[in-house]
Amino acid sequence: MKPIFKPYYAVIFTxxxxxxxxxxxxxxxxxxxxxxxxxxxxxxxxxxxxxxxxVSYWQTLEAIKNWKQQSEHLQAQQKGREEWYSWYNVKICxxxxxxxxxxx
Amino acid sequence: MKPIFKPYYAVIFTxxxxxxxxxxxxxxxxxxxxxxxxxxxxxxxxxxxxxxxxVSYWQTLEAIKNWKQQSEHLQAQQKGREEWYSWYNVKICxxxxxxxxxxx
Numbered sequence: 001m002k003p004i005f006k007p008y009y010a011v012i013f014t015x016x017x018x019x020x021x022x023x024x025x026x027x028x029x030x031x032x033x034x035x036x037x038x039x040x041x042x043x044x045x046x047x048x049x050x051x052x053x054x055v056s057y058w059q060t061l062e063a064i065k066n067w068k069q070q071s072e073h074l075q076a077q078q079k080g081r082e083e084w085y086s087w088y089n090v091k092i093c094x095x096x097x098x099x100x101x102x103x104x
Numbered sequence: 105m106k107p108i109f110k111p112y113y114a115v116i117f118t119x120x121x122x123x124x125x126x127x128x129x130x131x132x133x134x135x136x137x138x139x140x141x142x143x144x145x146x147x148x149x150x151x152x153x154x155x156x157x158x159v160s161y162w163q164t165l166e167a168i169k170n171w172k173q174q175s176e177h178l179q180a181q182q183k184g185r186e187e188w189y190s191w192y193n194v195k196i197c198x199x200x201x202x203x204x205x206x207x208x
Contacts, residue, residue: 010197012114012159014149018207045118047151055116055157086207093114093197103122103190 008042008095011064013054015088024084031076038067057095064092112146112199115168117158119192128188135180142171161199168196 017024035041035056040063046054058064067073080088121128139145139160144167150158162168171177184192 010114010116010195012116012149012199014159045116045155045157047153047155047157049151051149051151053149053151053157053159055118055159081205081207085205087205089204090202091114091199092201093199095116095195095197097196098194100193101185101189101191103185 005097009058009061009064010093010095011056011058012091012093013052013056013088015052015054016050016086017052017084018086021084023079027076027079031073034070034072035067038070039063041067061092109201113162113165113168114197114199115160115162116195116197117156117160117192119156119158120154120190121156121188122190125188127183131180131183135177138174138176139171142174143167145171165196 032044032046035044040059042057042059044054044056046052056067058067136148136150139148144163146161146163148158148160150156160171162171172181
């Protein structure tokens with residue numbers, strides 16, 4: 001029997017950074033640790049070359065809103081705009097379907 | 105006046121690769137060029153460190169289905185499972201909201 005798929009939410013964060021990224025990595029690690037403690041957090045995927053992509057997964061839109069407004073995260077967002085990012089884009093998405101492949 | 109947001113779709117493809125990735129980059133470039141010619145294609149973002157993340161954007165679910173079943177893409181998917189990927193995950197998402205930041 002195919003399990004019933006329960007929709008959840010993804011936040012796709014794409015960005016490009018300035019040359020000076022002093023303090024960015026420490027902050028990114030701190031924010032990831034903090035996000036993991038939030039209610040409704042499900043997971044996170046991250047990679048960066050020219051463009052950085054971070055996708056975080058959440059149970060509900062409310063969990064996303066709470067994380068966006070978390071006080072330390074608000075400070076990190078401000079610092080990101082002032083110092084690290086030349087551009088970013090945030091997409092709030094509903095995950096409607098999912099499948100996987102594992103090498104045997 | 106705030107523009108009306110028209111929902112669209114995102115395919116979040118996350119993967120880890122085997123050690124031998126001979127021919128992968130050429131194929132990835134070829135598939136990206138081909139995807140750009142598909143009806144309903146809107147854009148693509150890609151980055152890879154330990155995990156690779158490729159997010160492609162599409163106007164409709166039908167456009168995603170057509171791309172999944174495109175004949176050269178089907179061959180590439182098979183080669184990916186046989187040779188390049190140790191694992192991958194595909195999420196089909198509806199983009200419900202979006203915002204951006206540009207450094208002044």
